[in-house]
Amino acid sequence: MAGKKVLIVYAHQEPKSFNGSLLKIAVEELTKQGCSVTVSDLYAMQFEPRATRNDIVGHLHNSEAFNYGVETWEAYKRGALSKDLVEEQKKVQEADLLIFQFPLFWFNMPAILKGWMDRVLVQGFAYDLSKAYDSGLLQGKLSLFSFTTGGGQEMYSKEGIGGDIRYVLWPMQHGIMHFCGVKVLEPHICYAPENVSEEKRKEMLAAWSQRLKTLWKEEPIDCSPEWYFK
Numbered sequence: 001m002a003g004k005k006v007l008i009v010y011a012h013q014e015p016k017s018f019n020g021s022l023l024k025i026a027v028e029e030l031t032k033q034g035c036s037v038t039v040s041d042l043y044a045m046q047f048e049p050r051a052t053r054n055d056i057v058g059h060l061h062n063s064e065a066f067n068y069g070v071e072t073w074e075a076y077k078r079g080a081l082s083k084d085l086v087e088e089q090k091k092v093q094e095a096d097l098l099i100f101q102f103p104l105f106w107f108n109m110p111a112i113l114k115g116w117m118d119r120v121l122v123q124g125f126a127y128d129l130s131k132a133y134d135s136g137l138l139q140g141k142l143s144l145f146s147f148t149t150g151g152g153q154e155m156y157s158k159e160g161i162g163g164d165i166r167y168v169l170w171p172m173q174h175g176i177m178h179f180c181g182v183k184v185l186e187p188h189i190c191y192a193p194e195n196v197s198e199e200k201r202k203e204m205l206a207a208w209s210q211r212l213k214t215l216w217k218e219e220p221i222d223c224s225p226e227w228y229f230k
Contacts, residue, residue, distance in 0.1 A: 003034060003036075004036070004096045004216065005036045006030050006096065006097045007091045007094075007097070008040070008101055009101070009116060010023050010101045011103075011109065011110045011112050012043065012101070013043045018190065018204075019103055022101055022208055025208055026146070038091050038094075042112045047112055048084065049112045049116070049118070051118045055068075055072060055119060057081065058080050073123040073124045081122070088120045089120055096140075097142045103149075108172075109147075127180050132180075133178055136178075136181020137181055139181035139182075141182045141183070143184050143185065145173060145184075147187070149192055152195070156168075166229070169228065170228045170229075174223060174228065184220055186221055
């Protein structure tokens with residue numbers, strides 16, 4: 001939709017990968033719609049995933065015992081977070097839609113993306129103790145998790161050995177995005193692209209492109225435990 005701002009946080013090492021193709025399609029299609037698209041390519045940026053003392057510029061609130069959550073909260077309030085965090089927070093603040101593009105690693109997002117979540121979405125910026133979930137500080141934004149799996153769709157069913165894929169989404173969509181007040185769109189999952197035919201891969205890419213054309217008309221999911229565990 002024209003005028004909308006989109007941040008795509010991309011976590012894959014290889015531009016020519018299937019994830020890279022999904023990213024390219026998203027950038028092209030959303031730009032074509034008149035959206036302003038920004039990409040945080042975490043591997044290319046050599047984004048630091050570790051949450052450390054280096055994230056605070058200047059003095060610590062408590063130099064006797066380091067508490068990352070407390071220190072980043074205090075640093076955020078006084079404008080003393082490291083430059084890379086401030087830059088990412090600005091991208092998040094300006095975005096109407098956050099898309100996370102990544103391969104599923106061990107039933108989770110890659111460590112570099114989890115590090116982005118840990119370091120960027122600090123207290124005071126994304127949430128506060130009295131302002132979480134529907135009252136989270138990032139209200140008014142949409143999010144979408146777009147990812148690939150190694151196993152096929154049958155593996156990630158309720159009857160499959162991996163269990164329902166929605167179980168995996170609970171900590172990502174509910175525990176992070178919804179906690180911060182962000183509404184969540186239906187995830188976009190490409191199952192086992194490395195183990196299917198070239199024709200099937202093309203179908204997957206076409207389906208993503210097609211979905212993006214009407215993305216702004218979609219309603220968010222019901223952010224409740226029932227969506228995940230019913």
